[in-house]
Amino acid sequence: MESADFVIIGGGSAGCVLANRLSGDPATGVVLLEAGPADDWRAWSVHMPAAYGINFQGGPYTRSYHTEPEAQLFGRKVYQPRGKILGGSSGINGMCYTRCSPLDYQRWVTEGAQGWSYAEVLPYFKKLESSDSGDDLYRGRTGPVRVKAGxxxxxxxxxxxxxxxxxxxxxxxxxxxxxxxxxxxFERNVDNGIRASASWAYLRPVRHRKNLRVKTGATVVRILFEGTKAVGVEYRQGAQVRKIRAEREVLLCAGAINSPQILQVSGIGEPSHLKELGVATVAALRGVGQNLQDHxxxxxxxxxxxxxxxxxxxxxxxxxxxxxxxxxxxxxxxxxxxxxxxxxxxxxxxxxxxxxxxxxxxxxxxxxxxxxxxxxxxxxxxxxQRPRNRGHVKARSLDVDKAPEIVLNYxxxxxxxxxxxxxxxxxxxxxxxxxxxxxxxxxxxxxxxxxxxxxxxxxxxxxGTSGYHASGTCRMGSAHNPDAVVSATGKVFGVENLRVVDGSIIPSLTTGNTNAPIMMMAEKLADDILGVPPLVPIHAPFAGELKPDV
Incomplete structure (x- = not known):
């Protein structure tokens, strides 16, 4: 069986960040599996910023999901596009770059995400960006993601x-x-006129690394376990079904819709749902697929x-x-x-x-x-920006190509x-x-x-339409919280060697677009995965205060 130290499921915003950072050590083998195609120049509409609406509405680079008929919207099904290309949704989104409010991260801490205060995430925001505006205390100048006002x-x-x-x-x-x-x-992640997707910023500069293997057209069928230890991944590429062993960790980065779906078909979720799917329970976690939020x-x-x-x-x-x-x-x-x-x-x-x-x-x-x-x-x-409605994502069958049940309860x-x-x-x-x-x-x-x-x-x-910021379906939290799916370091409760690193682990929605926070989260968790000390917190002042919404 093919093997690597780390197997990354999903070449989206978080997956590209992890592929870059984890393969920085030539002795560490990394495999990145992406269901969609490469973002080469044949995908011109991906690279041209003004053309983002083309792919957002469907096509070969997009999973064109819809919600179930929404009860409060006269039974309308609301469009939920997700990127299916290297770069993931950062390859089809509107490129609006906002870190969201510092108070969002202060709130996350109160929701059980210890280590995610604004002081602790600010150095990672600075690490990822190259901006030509703002104060040096807050803004990064040398990161991979080019950020610039229009x-x-x-x-x-x-x-x-x-x-x-x-x-x-x-x-x-x-x-x-x-x-x-x-x-x-509004700043945009645009690099000299070209969309600075996560693939453009993080993956393109390191594709030459011999210890990094990027497999496109590779649809993950399930995560493989030995008991409760994640040991690899089964995936389909063309007509071939293959397996790859993860010597250190499996890293699930498939996004707020597909990450819970993959966990469920792999035996992690609410036991009665797993029984309906016909899959044995590896870990009983009722929060998998719950807590779905969107603007x-x-x-x-x-x-x-x-x-x-x-x-x-x-x-x-x-x-x-x-x-x-x-x-x-x-x-x-x-x-x-x-x-x-x-x-x-x-x-x-x-x-x-x-x-x-x-x-x-x-x-x-x-x-x-x-x-x-x-x-x-x-x-x-x-x-x-801070809705109180919550929805869910639920796999319909073991066929991961079949769209899951998506309910937002808008x-x-x-x-x-x-x-x-x-x-x-x-x-x-x-x-x-x-x-x-x-x-x-x-x-x-x-x-x-x-x-x-x-x-x-x-x-x-x-x-009304989706803000395209689906989040929260594998939320971070304390092990004592029965709805939490992962720890504050992304580790899935009840199993070994498996983490989720993407927007699904967000406890509650951010005030603004979610792409920059997701890249920040991957930067921060990459350090934890590698076992290196986190960056030193930056205690910069910020406007506002955390208090209950009315």
């Missing part, structure tokens, strides 16, 4: 920031520094003069020009994700720190992520519904400010006629 090419971005000030919100110079709260510039997001849009909108450049000829300029120079509209304005605000002034995120885009979108060529417009996406609490209404109020209040007077046209979505409590709630139920 070109800010549209005057409507200025209107967005000025309107925020006029609405009484602060400005912030760096959402990833001392103060997340306020209106500011529930809304798109609001207005028309505006063509000259201040990107839409006028999105006809067939305009798209061809954008593509050609990007191919030749890596510049122009093709090198931006066009989510360059962002705000983090409080839905209630009594909160200790922001619980709402919204992003400004200088274009109007059709359904999904498809941009229109006309009329000119702009849109805002907004989401409450808007299933009165609290979440009230926060959704508040999100709509916040956006409308900002857009109504004088800074938008010169460019604000007709409200297209939801439309001015949607103004009663009942109609706004109906809009929220009918049109």
């Amino acid at each position: 070109p800010w090419a549209f005057a409507s971005y200025d209107s967005f920031q000025k309107a925020g000030e006029q609405a009484g919100y602060p400005l912030t110079l760096d959402i990833n520094g001392y103060q997340q709260e306020g209106f500011g510039r 529930y997001e809304f798109y609001l849009s207005w028309t505006c003069p063509d000259e201040v909108s990107l839409n006028r450049h999105l006809g067939p000829l305009g798209k061809a020009k954008i593509g050609l300029e990007w191919i030749l120079t890596r510049r122009g509209f093709g090198e931006s994700n066009h989510c360059e304005g962002v705000a983090f605000v409080k839905s209630d002034n009594s909160l200790g720190y922001p619980d709402v995120q919204f992003q400004f885009m200088p274009l109007q979108l059709a359904d999904g992520l498809s941009p229109k060529s006309k009329p000119g417009g702009f849109c805002i996406t907004i989401a409450h 808007l299933s609490t009165d609290y979440d519904l009230a926060k959704a209404r508040r999100c709509i109020e916040i956006v409308r209040d900002v857009i109504a400010r004088p800074a938008f007077d010169a460019i604000r046209g007709k409200e297209m979505k939801p439309g001015v006629e949607i103004n009663s409590r009942q109609s706004v709630e109906q809009f929220c139920r009918e049109t």
Whole structure:
């Protein structure tokens, strides 16, 4: 049987980080198994930042999952795309780079994730990034992930920031520094015009290492055990089913949807569910697949003069020009994700720190992520960041190619519904400010006629989408917590030599996009896996305080 010291399941954000760090010692053998293809230049739409909507909506680089009919959304099935390519979801996402709030990590500690305070995670954020902005106390300058604000090419971005000030919100110079709260510039993980996915940043520079074997098109069927000791992996590559032995550890990095699915088909989960699947119980952990969380997001849009909108450049000829300029120079509209304005605000002034995120885009979108060529417009996406609803992921069979049952329970609490209404109020209040007077046209979505409590709630139920931040299904916690699946070092309770390292171990959702936190987590856990001391904590001050949400 083929063997390696470490076998990594999943070549996504966490898997690429681990492959890089663990193979740094030439004497350590590492195998990375990824179900999708390599991210070579045939996948041009992966590398071009402005083209992310192409793959987000499906195709060969995406697992196009959907939830079950959501009871509070009139039975709608909500789209849940996951990357299926080296880089994982970092290869198809919107490249929005935010570390989230320092208070999120303070909260994790109270939820049983000892060792994950802001002071302890900050050095790992600095380690992973190469940023040209912010204060050196907070920001990294030499890491593998290139981080940079966008070109800010549209005057409507200025209107967005000025309107925020006029609405009484602060400005912030760096959402990833001392103060997340306020209106500011959104950074992107883009490297000289190219998407800086985890594969681009971490895997590409080390693919030459002889002790690192990367296998694409390799679908993991199950984790292999001898008693309760994880000893390897069975995987399918083409028509061949193969096994590989892990001499030290199996590292599961398949994400919040597929990691619990793989654990379940391997005999780790709630015993009655495992019995339904027809698999013997290796470890009875009722929390596997539970605690599923996501941001529930809304798109609001207005028309505006063509000259201040990107839409006028999105006809067939305009798209061809954008593509050609990007191919030749890596510049122009093709090198931006066009989510360059962002705000983090409080839905209630009594909160200790922001619980709402919204992003400004200088274009109007059709359904999904498809941009229109006309009329000119702009849109805002907004989401409450700390939902109370919880869902689950449940394998349907031992066939890992069959999509698992995914239930989010969006808007299933009165609290979440009230926060959704508040999100709509916040956006409308900002857009109504004088800074938008010169460019604000007709409200297209939801439309001015949607103004009663009942109609706004109906809009929220009918049109909300996933924020694409599924988390929590193998949550970190104390061994005394019956819902926890892994320890604070990612070790799966009840078994040996198996860790989960990805967004599934997040105890509770972060305030912002989850990709940067997931790479940070992999950086931090790589040190623990290698048995090296953690980086020295950085006790940097930050704005806000941790107190119960209202």
